[in-house]
Amino acid sequence: MGVNRSAADGGRRRYDSPLRDQRARQTRQAIVAAANRLFVLRGYAATSFADIAKDAGVARPTVFAAFGSKAALLREVVDQALAGDDEPVPVADRPWFRPVREGRTPRAVLTAYAEVCRIIGGRAAEVFEMVRRAADEGPEPADLWETMQRNRRAGATMVVDLIEALEPEAHGLDHERAVDVVWVFNDPAHYRSLVRGCGWTEQEYTTWLTDQMHHALGAG
CATH class of the missing domain: 1.10.10 (Arc Repressor Mutant, subunit A)
Structure with a gap:
């Protein structure tokens, strides 16, 4: 048959x-x-x-x-550098971000977020610098760079919202100024300068970042 x-x-x-x-x-x-x-x-x-x-x-x-297109490939490079893989899971939903949401004090939230910044810096600091430079070379990388800055600010806003939900008077700044502070410190350029450039250990960097964010916010 x-x-x-x-x-x-x-x-x-x-x-x-x-x-x-x-x-x-x-x-x-x-x-x-x-x-x-x-x-x-x-x-x-x-x-x-x-x-x-x-x-x-x-x-x-x-x-x-x-x-x-090369621009689409660049976006994928950035996405995977941030997330660590190609799974379609937002950074905020990753297991390594979970301790930020689970922090029970402002200090715990900032400590966990400093660790997130260390992880992202280790993976993406050079990619961030590359896109920053490329932003001067054409509209597509420039648009991507602006998106990256907005996403960093969204992350900072999430952290401040978490802190204020735990303790409404946790810091001495108005909401937007507090977001400004965290946004400045979550820049992977700090990791690139201090760890890659100055030879700090990752633990030294994470401790410094936690202390600086805590102090700049005036958190109790």
């Missing part, structure tokens, strides 16, 4: 699809990793799709098919 071709093909598709998806994801990850390395090393404008394809070990059309 002959084999039903459509049934056989359907079965192969069912079994092959997860494998294809896995390979496609691995290819995307290789491209993102290559783009991260080259953008940081050479700069955004000086890095081409051909450069990224060569470093990732894929064909140039593969890079274009995966991301469509």
